[in-house]
Amino acid sequence: MPTDQLSPEILSRILDDQIFRRGLTRESHFHFFHVYFGHYVTCPTAPFHHEVFAFTEDESQKLTAITAFRGSAKSTIISLSFPLWAILGKPSLKFVLILGQTQAQARQHLKNLKDEIERNDLLRKDLGPFEEREDEWNSSSIVLPLLGARITAASTETSVRGIRHGPYRPQLIICDDIEDLQSVKTKEGRDKTYQWLMGEVIPAGGQKTRTFLIGNLLHEDCLLKKFERHIADGSMGGIYREYPLLDAQGNPLWPGKYPTAESIQEEKSRIGSESAWHREFLLMILSNAERVIHPQWIQYYDEFPVEHTTDQAVSKVRFANNATGIDLAISKNDTADYTAMVTAKLFFIDQKLKIYILPNPVNERMTSLETLERAKQLVDMTGGRDESKIYIEDVGYQSSLAELLTEEGYEAEAVPVKGQDKRGRLALTSHAVQSGQVLFPRQGAEDLINQLVNFGIERYDDLADAFSLLIIKALEEKFPSMGICWLGRDGSFGGWDNVRGEFYEPASN
Numbered sequence: 001m002p003t004d005q006l007s008p009e010i011l012s013r014i015l016d017d018q019i020f021r022r023g024l025t026r027e028s029h030f031h032f033f034h035v036y037f038g039h040y041v042t043c044p045t046a047p048f049h050h051e052v053f054a055f056t057e058d059e060s061q062k063l064t065a066i067t068a069f070r071g072s073a074k075s076t077i078i079s080l081s082f083p084l085w086a087i088l089g090k091p092s093l094k095f096v097l098i099l100g101q102t103q104a105q106a107r108q109h110l111k112n113l114k115d116e117i118e119r120n121d122l123l124r125k126d127l128g129p130f131e132e133r134e135d136e137w138n139s140s141s142i143v144l145p146l147l148g149a150r151i152t153a154a155s156t157e158t159s160v161r162g163i164r165h166g167p168y169r170p171q172l173i174i175c176d177d178i179e180d181l182q183s184v185k186t187k188e189g190r191d192k193t194y195q196w197l198m199g200e201v202i203p204a205g206g207q208k209t210r211t212f213l214i215g216n217l218l219h220e221d222c223l224l225k226k227f228e229r230h231i232a233d234g235s236m237g238g239i240y241r242e243y244p245l246l247d248a249q250g251n252p253l254w255p256g257k258y259p260t261a262e263s264i265q266e267e268k269s270r271i272g273s274e275s276a277w278h279r280e281f282l283l284m285i286l287s288n289a290e291r292v293i294h295p296q297w298i299q300y301y302d303e304f305p306v307e308h309t310t311d312q313a314v315s316k317v318r319f320a321n322n323a324t325g326i327d328l329a330i331s332k333n334d335t336a337d338y339t340a341m342v343t344a345k346l347f348f349i350d351q352k353l354k355i356y357i358l359p360n361p362v363n364e365r366m367t368s369l370e371t372l373e374r375a376k377q378l379v380d381m382t383g384g385r386d387e388s389k390i391y392i393e394d395v396g397y398q399s400s401l402a403e404l405l406t407e408e409g410y411e412a413e414a415v416p417v418k419g420q421d422k423r424g425r426l427a428l429t430s431h432a433v434q435s436g437q438v439l440f441p442r443q444g445a446e447d448l449i450n451q452l453v454n455f456g457i458e459r460y461d462d463l464a465d466a467f468s469l470l471i472i473k474a475l476e477e478k479f480p481s482m483g484i485c486w487l488g489r490d491g492s493f494g495g496w497d498n499v500r501g502e503f504y505e506p507a508s509n
């Protein structure tokens with residue numbers, strides 16, 4: 001038992017008075033852990049641990065999402081000690097569900113719990129006996145008949161729809177590392193885990209069920225980050241906390257384990273990988289792929305600029321036109337790419353071009369006829385054919401869409417890619433994004449932004465293709481003598497010289 005965690009008075013009574021010890025540990029998860037799981041405590045508890053224990057004891061919170069550095073003891077506290085305290089302590093729960101990413105992880109969670117139930121002498125003496133029996137779940141559950149309780153461990157590969165223990169739905173659900181680097185690599189993988197959690201896991205509980213999610217930050221759109229946004233915008237109630245190894249001032253969050261700068265450096269050297277160190281210990285999300293567009297470059301707008309012309313002055317704002325970039329994929333097959341349409345409003349502000357991306361770009365599998373009708377509908381809804389231009393990537397048969405639209409009075413152009421690959425075309429837009437020449441809506445462009453900042457990782461990149469076509473053509477048309485062009489914050493021009501085939505950056509405009 002770690003004596004430095006308890007006052008001398010409480011320690012003395014704990015050691016000598018079983019009735020007091022049982023009463024204290026029943027009321028407090030913190031004391032339960034330090035009395036019965038003291039063999040896991042090898043150094044003084046950190047302040048953030050006290051907060052985590054308080055979260056486990058707060059029955060008013062139905063959702064708690066915690067990300068903490070590797071080796072922070074989050075799994076020991078929440079996936080090992082908490083389920084037993086929830087059954088043996090004050091909550092007196094009857095059904096706890098623990099979820100891991102794989103069956104092997106689920107079995108390990110169950111093994112750790114069984115080891116404590118079978119071998120923790122003080123726990124058995126004070127709170128036992130714990131008679132176990134095998135049941136239909138076999139190696140997937142621990143059943144404690146004398147308490148009428150069950151702990152079940154499962155994985156994301158398992159359906160938990162309708163799971164029950166007698167009359168009880170899961171009363172406590174713990175999700176421990178249910179994502180890994182492979183599963184978060186694509187939007188498809190991230191969405192699959194999220195939909196499983198929202199569609200099966202959370203509904204498996206009842207109104208009073210508490211759900212805990214713990215893990216590391218593996219991606220900007222990983223499960224924990226999704227729940228952070230839900231809690232922040234009020235769409236879900238709950239608590240979200242991040243506990244990196246080092247705080248903003250560079251001080252260790254667990255000084256008992258990392259008392260010196262040398263101990264931090266020793267841990268870093270042990271890890272060996274800079275990206276793993278930032279991800280697993282500092283909770284900084286780094287992409288293993290070279291980004292074309294960085295997340296911090298994305299800038300947003302809240303409203304469109306307004307033209308104000310008076311008798312004395314000409315407005316500094318001038319609307320130019322709407323423009324839509326279209327990347328075609330004429331197939332509704334489940335494995336086909338998507339047809340993507342990205343639309344923007346173009347303004348000149350102080351004679352400098354600004355591009356405002358509109359929310360809710362099209363990103364669907366459509367037939368040729370559906371694509372034609374959707375393109376017409378999109379133009380008609382965003383200003384009409386007199387104010388809009390349509391750019392369609394000219395690859396193979398795709399130029400036919402431009403011809404059909406032109407025949408019906410729409411200004412459409414088939415744009416040849418001139419041998420440039422997708423990454424190269426997107427790279428030509430990067431300065432316009434970084435400089436704030438291209439602005440995004442605060443809501444409604446999440447999938448587009450995801451494809452931009454994770455280009456090369458995501459399975460689909462159709463929105464990114466439509467975006468690069470739109471931006472390149474918009475910049476080309478407004479400054480045709482300069483080819484592909486941008487405007488810097490200081491008013492300087494830069495661009496791509498079509499004749500020489502290289503970038504140029506004149507000193508000023």
